[in-house]
Amino acid sequence: MAEGEEGVMRIGRRCYVSxxxxRTSWQDLKDKFRECGNVVYANVTRGDDGRSKGWGIVEFETPDEAIAAVNTLNGVDLGGRRISIVVQGIPWKFTWQDLKDLFTEIGDVExxxxxxxxxxxSKGWGTVRFLSKEAAQSAIDSFHGSDLEGRTLTVFLDKKA
Structure with missing residues (x-):
């Protein structure tokens, strides 16, 4: 999340990629994610020893490009592994209980x-596990793209679920 010149927060342009x-480099990430839009920043997180931690951040010029990345690249092969993508959007003050309460409106949350x-x-993103696939799909249908306290939610089925 970056702050603009007038103090306005630009939300939903960053993807967390796990x-x-x-061996995946920041350049590999940038090259792959260019398929979905203009990548303004890409980084692979490294430990003190310089080795990859297996996750990174890709920031796009617009939120629509970030959403396109989630919809088209989540679960694709990059360097021999299926990557997972999540776009941040949960309000910073939300706890796991707040998230659970919000999604309990849709169905039984495990x-x-x-x-x-x-x-x-908070890192601004999280996971919700429902007791049924139908409730999970209903959550996607109900909340994806909606505004929650000034942040745009991106909700999708985790490919590992």
């Missing part, structure tokens, strides 16, 4: 998690 092959940074702050 399950990267260890578990909800909000991913956190090492300092305990």
């Amino acid at each position: 399950n990267l092959a260890w 578990r909800a998690d909000v991913m956190q940074a090492p300092d305990g702050r």
